[in-house]
Amino acid sequence: MYLVGEALVGDGSEVAHIDLLVGEKEGPVGEAFANSLSNLSVGHTPLLAVIRPNLPAKPSTLVVPKVTVKDLEQAARIFGPAQAAVAKAVVDAVEEGIIPKDKVDSWVIVCSVFVHPDAKDYRRIYHYNYGATKLAIRRAMTNYPGLEKVLYEKDRAKHPVMGFKVPRLWRPPYLQIALDIPDLERTRKIVSQVPRSDRIIIEVGTPLIKKYGAKVIGELRSLDRDMFVIADFKTLDVGKVEVDLAFEETADGATVSGLAPVETLDAFIYETRKLGMYAIVDMMGVESPIAKLQVLKELPEVVLLHRGIDVEKRGGSVRWDHIQAIKNAFKERKLLIAVAGGITPETAHDAISAGADIIVVGRFITQSRDIERSVREFLECTPEMREDIDLLREHIE
Numbered sequence: 548m549y550l551v552g553e554a555l556v557g558d559g560s561e562v563a564h565i566d567l568l569v570g571e572k573e574g575p576v577g578e579a580f581a582n583s584l585s586n587l588s589v590g591h592t593p594l595l596a597v598i599r600p601n602l603p604a605k606p607s608t609l610v611v612p613k614v615t616v617k618d619l620e621q622a623a624r625i626f627g628p629a630q631a632a633v634a635k636a637v638v639d640a641v642e643e644g645i646i647p648k649d650k651v652d653s654w655v656i657v658c659s660v661f662v663h664p665d666a667k668d669y670r671r672i673y674h675y676n677y678g679a680t681k682l683a684i685r686r687a688m689t690n691y692p693g694l695e696k697v698l699y700e701k702d703r704a705k706h707p708v709m710g711f712k713v714p715r716l717w718r719p720p721y722l723q724i725a726l727d728i729p730d731l732e733r734t735r736k737i738v739s740q741v742p743r744s745d746r747i748i749i750e751v752g753t754p755l756i757k758k759y760g761a762k763v764i765g766e767l768r769s770l771d772r773d774m775f776v777i778a779d780f781k782t783l784d785v786g787k788v789e790v791d792l793a794f795e796e797t798a799d800g801a802t803v804s805g806l807a808p809v810e811t812l813d814a815f816i817y818e819t820r821k822l823g824m825y826a827i828v829d830m831m832g833v834e835s836p837i838a839k840l841q842v843l844k845e846l847p848e849v850v851l852l853h854r855g856i857d858v859e860k861r862g863g864s865v866r867w868d869h870i871q872a873i874k875n876a877f878k879e880r881k882l883l884i885a886v887a888g889g890i891t892p893e894t895a896h897d898a899i900s901a902g903a904d905i906i907v908v909g910r911f912i913t914q915s916r917d918i919e920r921s922v923r924e925f926l927e928c929t930p931e932m933r934e935d936i937d938l939l940r941e942h943i944e
Contacts, residue, residue, distance in 0.1 A: 549576045552687030555707075557675030561668050564613070564661040565633075565679040569606075569646075569687050572655050580609050580655045590615035594626060596634035596658070604634040605641065608656040614664060624662050628669045632676035633658050640684045656684075711772035714745065714799070716825065716848070716883060719904035720932055722925045723777070723885065727752035727909050731759055731766070738770050740918035746932050747922070748905065750777045751798070764796035775799045781829055783807045786815030790822065800825030802851070805833040813844045820845065827885070829853050836869055837876050846880050849905065854888025870902040892924040899929055 549570030556563050570576025583593045596608040610630050616622050637656060640646045646654070658680065666672055685691075692700075702715030724741060726734050726749065734755060741747060751764045756778065759766075764778050778793035782803040793801040803815040805828050812828065819826040826847035830836040831854070840846060850873060852866045870884050886898045887907035895906045908925060915921035926932045 549574060550687040550690070552683035552685070552691075554679040554682035554686065556679035556682065557671065559671075560663045560665040561671035561675055562661075562663065563629075563632075563672070563675035563679040565676070565683040566613075566659040567680070567683050567687065568657045569654060569684070572653055576657060577655050580607070580657055583609055583611060583657065590617065592616070594630060596630055596637060598631070598634050598638065604637040605651040606637065606646065606654040606656055608633060608637050608658055611657065611659045613659050613661045617664075621662070621664060624666055624669070624672055625660065628673035629660050629662050629676050632673045633660065633680045636677045636680035636684065640681060645681075645685055645688055658683075714773065714775040716748075716775065716905075718931075719883060720899050720929060721746050721748050721905045722922070722932065723748040723750050723887075723905050723907040724912055724922070725750045725752050725779070725887070725907055725909035726767070726913060727754050728913055729754040729758040731755070731763060734767065734913075735770065737913055737918055738767060741922055742919050742926075743771070743773075744926060746926060748775045748777060750779050750907065752909070753779045753781050756780065761792040761796050764793065764798050768797050777802060777825070777827060779829075782811065782815055784811055786811045786813075787818045790815055790818040790824065794822045794824060798824065800827055800849070802827040802829050803847075804828075805830040805836065805839050809842055812839075816843065816845050816847050819847075825849060827851055830866075830869075837873055840873070840877065846877060846882060848881075849883045849885055851885040851887060851905075851907070853886075853907075867898055867901040867903070870898075874902060892928060895925055896928045 549568055552567045552569065554565050568576045568579065591612050593609050593611045596604045596610050598604060610625070610633050612625050616625060641648060641651055660676065662672060702717045705712035724747065726737065728734055738749065749767065751767055755763055761778070764776060768774065768776055776798050777800040778796070778798040779802045780789045780793065782789045782801070783806065786803060786807070790801055801819060801824060803812060803826065816826045827849040828847045829851045830839070833839050836850060836852065840850065852869055854866065867886060870886070873884060874882065883904040884902060885905035885907055886903045890898065890906055890908050891911055898906055906925060912918060912921045
């Protein structure tokens with residue numbers, strides 16, 4: 548038996564990050580403890596955590612530096628405030644009942660400690676490492692996090708070191724802005740005027756990709772690394788190849804035409820699933836979207852009910868009656884329905900009421916004289932769209 552704990556506490560160069568294992572001396576943690584203490588490596592010398600010289604903590608705890616120690620100044624931070632903080636946190640955890648007192652002689656702890664080479668303030672090094680170790684022990688003893696927590700947070704979290712978030716479509720409705728104008732500079736200006744919101748998806752439109760190639764996806768991504776970006780390839784053949792092109796340019800999703808052969812659709816969806824992307828099947832021109840979906844090996848993440856511009860000009864009807872029919876036909880699957888084709892703020896409300904999860908809008912926004920105002924008109928369609936998702940989160944950890 549062994550337990551795992553982790554915690555990140557503090558900021559700046561003195562930030563503390565602790566990973567630790569708690570377990571029996573006679574088990575795998577005990578074996579790792581003995582091996583680490585008897586097999587030293589240059590720059591990562593493990594040391595027993597002591598309250599003071601000649602007074603080691605109980606349970607016996609091994610401090611292992613994560614960052615390569617290159618000089619005595621760095622070593623002093625590990626052997627001084629960091630070591631003392633870990634030892635004190637372990638013993639306090641025993642005193643407070645977090646670690647059972649009857650286990651102090653049969654358990655050991657292996658504690659991996661991060662101390663930045665630029666850390667200077669010994670008080671902060673101690674303070675942050677004490678807090679991180681105590682929290683990591685508590686988490687290990689309570690088996691934190693639970694699976695429900697992990698599943699809830701996986702598509703919402705933003706890693707502080709990475710510096711950007713990887714958005715996922717977990718809380719509809721969304722507004723998808725179709726950038727179909729084949730003019731890169733004009734498109735850049737449009738993107739720069741779009742208000743930042745977790746409710747917005749950026750679609751790199753087919754005309755734009757045809758003119759500039761797949762590289763335009765990456766160029767637009769560089770304007771905002773947090774955006775959810777879809778490459779609207781409308782693929783009809785070689786599904787794997789076009790998914791790979793979108794992936795290389797960091798697109799989050801790609802579009803395949805529902806008119807493509809089943810073999811192409813299956814290959815496209817398989818490749819997006821393999822690469823962690825969203826597959827969007829555009830049902831423009833498809834008589835029966837449900838029949839098309841039923842023959843696929845796997846369902847896409849998004850089904851797009853799309854009325855083309857030429858059809859719209861001759862008065863072709865929207866197909867919102869398919870929304871609930873598709874959802875009812877695949878109740879057991881998490882399937883998002885997007886709608887596109889001449890949508891205005893007024894009709895957007897009707898589409899959402901009909902069950903649409905994503906509203907795709909092009910000309911109303913991209914040809915507007917006030918891009919931000921036009922976008923906000925759509926974000927006002929429902930109370931949910933008015934709320935930026937991240938503003939609802941409680942940053943308590």
